[in-house]
Amino acid sequence: MSRLSVFSGAILAAFCLSSLAWPARGESVFEAISREVQVVYAQHQSAIVRIQAEDEHGRLSGSGFYIDPNGTIFTSYTIGGDTRNIVVCSGDSKLPAERLVGDARSGIAILKVKARTPFLVIGKSADLSVASPVIVIGYPMDLPATPTFGAVGGFDVKYLGRYLSPAYIRANVPVERGEGGAPLLNLKGEAVGILISPRENGTGCFALPIEAAEKVHADFLRFGEARPGWLGITVGKAPRDEEGPPEVREVIPDSPAAKSGLQKGDLLLGIGEKRIHSPEDVLDASFYLTAGDEVPLLVSRDGKETTLQARAVGIPAPLDALRILKDFAAHPGVSPVETIWKVNK
Amino acid sequence: MPPDKDNPDDISKLLRLKRFEQPGPEYFEGFLRDFHRRQREEVLRPLWRIALDRAGAFFGGDIHREIIGYGTAAAAAVVLFLGVVNFESVESGKQPVAAASAEKSPDTRTASANMLRTEQPRYVIDTRPVSYHEPPFSF
């Protein structure tokens, strides 16, 4: 049954307003919320699956969800990225799954079973804002599919002194082991994220925005693999205006950025469809670059705004984090592991 | 005979046949001749070209590395953090929910609690998202 997190009155009210789960006559706010969650759960839980797999340490169990009627599944890399004997369990049925693509960098894996399947409609995490209500439906431990409910806390690129790319959805939904790979849903039942990890306080979680998973999926359909892009830009804080868009510090010679006409000293205002308001915004925007694709760069030079066109290329060898991540993610181990990678080889 | 999925040897046998997928001995003699020709061309490259290539390697290559190095000077060491929290066993004494026990492992045996304990898979969720020690402001 659903578990409810503790809310402040303000968030409850915000939730009710945004979801139209206004209490019916005689119904408490909690009952109204519960009703909404139950509706989403009943309609969509068949599209959410338990996934079991094996790695060199033994068997593991997590969650995932179908995204089309042909058995395509989104889950986390830990469960499906470099494991074998992947089995998708739903009710009494167990189906073997093949891996289409695993991207250690974003932390997702895309699997496929041979069956006609119910599926979740993909929503837009960009339409979420702080206090937007979200539901996680996953398989905690050995329990059946379980809904958990909470509100979006924000979109983060920083966590405990570390940096995230792309930005993750932070929500105050309590999550448990076994739920890695579960979908984050809005109240329409659309998938807006993939649950990746809890927050240290135990009452919150981080989910990868569904747009990041879609990017990897699109790369796979076009190229057969994830295809991150690189421009050859280094940015820093704007000199005069510490709060504003970042300044271009270096443009690597012969890089896509150089060829686009970008210059040191330009202020970077936008990459593709993403507006850049601060240096940290590039951590999110740069994730969505695809090698081979053209991307507009909005810059301000000497007070004038102009759009440059750059064509991203693959990440060059000295910066090939993918190889490091792949080798590394192949051995997740029992305890958290670190790898130190020196760029100046 | 199509491969039988239950017999792994079939795949190996089919793969073994692939070692014959190569051209005959005349190709390899031609290969060696080409190899000699390329070696000669190396030696006979005009001096100006050798100088240019070496200069390019010196300036282009090293500056490239330097600039990448400068750009990530604040990130001389990039730490990638990928952690998995595992559920090892039912040491807490919690009995598996009877209704859910069928889901626990592919072979659904009715076994003693001990056996069920050792058959428990690790229930996974990452410790934290993939993260960087220093912000990747170079892209």
Added chain:
Amino acid sequence: MDEDPRQVDNELIARTQAGDSSAFDELVRKYSARLYSLVYNMTSNHEDANDLLQDIFAKAYRSIKGFRGKSSFYTWIHSIGVNMTINFLKKRGRHFQLSLDDVDANIQNDKEFIESTSGSNPVREADLKELQQRLNEAMMKLSYEHRAVVTMFDIQGMPHAEISKILNVSEGTVRSRLFYAHRQLQNYLEEFREFRSPS
């Protein structure tokens, strides 16, 4: 006369290092066929395999002065071969061309081919050829690392220990990659069988 192949290689290397280029020719003759097989099965393209093979031996020749004999030449040159091929494949992405024109006549001399075509389970040569083509396609769907271990273990018959030295990974990793790769290949070929089975 049965000479230790490592001994023979070491002598050829010593002579090459001393300036005798004909000694390197001997090494090329000795290793080009099996390196070709390695590269071709990873790229599925004869032109690429030829170019890569030239590059591999050119690199070996340039680096041979620094070869100290810590590993065997066999391991060393296979290591160069695998790494250059994987780098080539990564740079190139997945725009590969299958060129299967040379799936060749030598197959008929193979004991296993004869076994599979005779006796109580006759299979037409055309079927086998198509199956081989499917297998090539399936190989191309494996990741480069998985393709490398399948090529070395199944196609070339190298032992796990040698593969682990060449790739500089543990034998356990070699085994688990093989396990996974075989599973993948079986699944792909099963799709092919299901597609054909209504006949």
